[in-house]
Amino acid sequence: MTTDEPWGDQPPPSDASEFFGGIGRVAREAADKKKQVVQRVRDAGHGKTRDQLRSLFEDELARHGVPRDPIWVERKLDELDWSPGERARQTAQRLSLVGGALGRMAQSRGISEAPSWMQPPEAASYHAWAARGEKTPVDVDPHASPWLDRALACAPGHVGELIAVVDVWFDWAISADEDSPVAVHLGREKVGVLNPDATGRFMPVMQSAAERDAKPRARAQLAKATHLQPPYLLVVDIPVPDTP
Numbered sequence: 123m124t125t126d127e128p129w130g131d132q133p134p135p136s137d138a139s140e141f142f143g144g145i146g147r148v149a150r151e152a153a154d155k156k157k158q159v160v161q162r163v164r165d166a167g168h169g170k171t172r173d174q175l176r177s178l179f180e181d182e183l184a185r186h187g188v189p190r191d192p193i194w195v196e197r198k199l200d201e202l203d204w205s206p207g208e209r210a211r212q213t214a215q216r217l218s219l220v221g222g223a224l225g226r227m228a229q230s231r232g233i234s235e236a237p238s239w240m241q242p243p244e245a246a247s248y249h250a251w252a253a254r255g256e257k258t259p260v261d262v263d264p265h266a267s268p269w270l271d272r273a274l275a276c277a278p279g280h281v282g283e284l285i286a287v288v289d290v291w292f293d294w295a296i297s298a299d300e301d302s303p304v305a306v307h308l309g310r311e312k313v314g315v316l317n318p319d320a321t322g323r324f325m326p327v328m329q330s331a332a333e334r335d336a337k338p339r340a341r342a343q344l345a346k347a348t349h350l351q352p353p354y355l356l357v358v359d360i361p362v363p364d365t366p
Contacts, residue, residue, distance in 0.1 A: 155186045160198055164283060167202065175199055193345045193355050194283060200349075228264045236289065237276055240309045242339045246291035248331035250324075250340040255359030260306045260314040260342075264352045269311045274344055284345060290358065291339040292316075292328065304328060305343075306356070313356065320360045327361065 159182040167175050179195045235241075264268070277286035284311050288308060295305040295315055303315040316324055324338075331338045343357045 127275055152188065155188050156194075157184055159186055159188065163198075164202065168182070172199055175202065178230045190257050192257060192357055193343055193347075196345070196347045196349070196355060198329075204303060209241065236278055240288065242275065242289055242291035242307070242309075246337040246339040248327075248334055248336040248338045250292070250327045250331075250338040250359075252327075252359065252361035254362045256362045257343075257357050258316070258320045258360040260356040260358060261317055262314040262352050262354050262356055263312065266303065266311060266313040267352045269308065270313060270352075270354045270356070273308055274346065277344065288340045288342055288344050289339060290356070292324070292331075292339050293337055294328070308356075316358075316360070323360050 129164040159179065162182050163175060163178045167178060176195060176199060176214045179198065180190070183195075273288055274286050276288060277288050279287065285345070291307050292315075293305050293307065294302045295312075302319045302321075303318065305312050306314045306316065315321075327338050340358055343355075345357075347353055347355045
């Protein structure tokens with residue numbers, strides 16, 4: 123029997139101390155696996171293009187049983203190109219940006235509400251959730267870059283141009299049929315679509331929302347990715363089908 127709880131196949135924790143200890147153990151194991159992934163890619167990556175390295179990362183994450191994380195992969199691809207001096211400079215800059223974001227959150231006693239132009243419409247009232255989800259990049263519309271620039275700059279709790287958490291909502295791009303992709307919106311703007319595989323996995327969510335006369339909404343991660351065109355990663359959790 124398997125379980126999705128953070129303590130794996132072990133009995134549930136008996137108290138809070140054991141619970142948080144289990145979470146810490148899982149986090150350390152995940153960090154160790156990611157270090158192994160980076161080392162494997164570094165060892166095998168000499169002479170390879172960025173696209174080839176990205177594929178290596180995806181293969182190694184799968185081989186080590188680490189969930190997909192497109193934004194993390196893009197950051198590690200950047201780091202592979204840095205000299206030791208650049209790595210130190212970037213690390214200091216990121217620490218400063220994170221500190222600034224934490225300071226803003228402390229002043230507002232948490233993450234403040236997003237500007238009204240970034241918020242989903244009232245009809246998008248069905249919160250998409252799945253017990254098992256996979257971080258899936260949205261196929262970003264090239265014309266959406268100015269809107270995403272503005273969103274990243276204005277999102278509460280954003281960390282410079284590194285990353286922000288935003289609310290997105292979903293609708294059919296054309297019509298509610300199997301051939302229509304699911305469109306992803308941020309505020310009033312359509313910013314991209316789910317690929318065919320993600321659309322298929324998201325269809326039950328669309329159907330559940332429609333039964334309630336609503337549109338789905340969800341949290342997404344938004345990050346600048348200068349080596350991609352358009353230069354953004356917008357990542358949402360898409361349900362993973364149950365396997366026998």
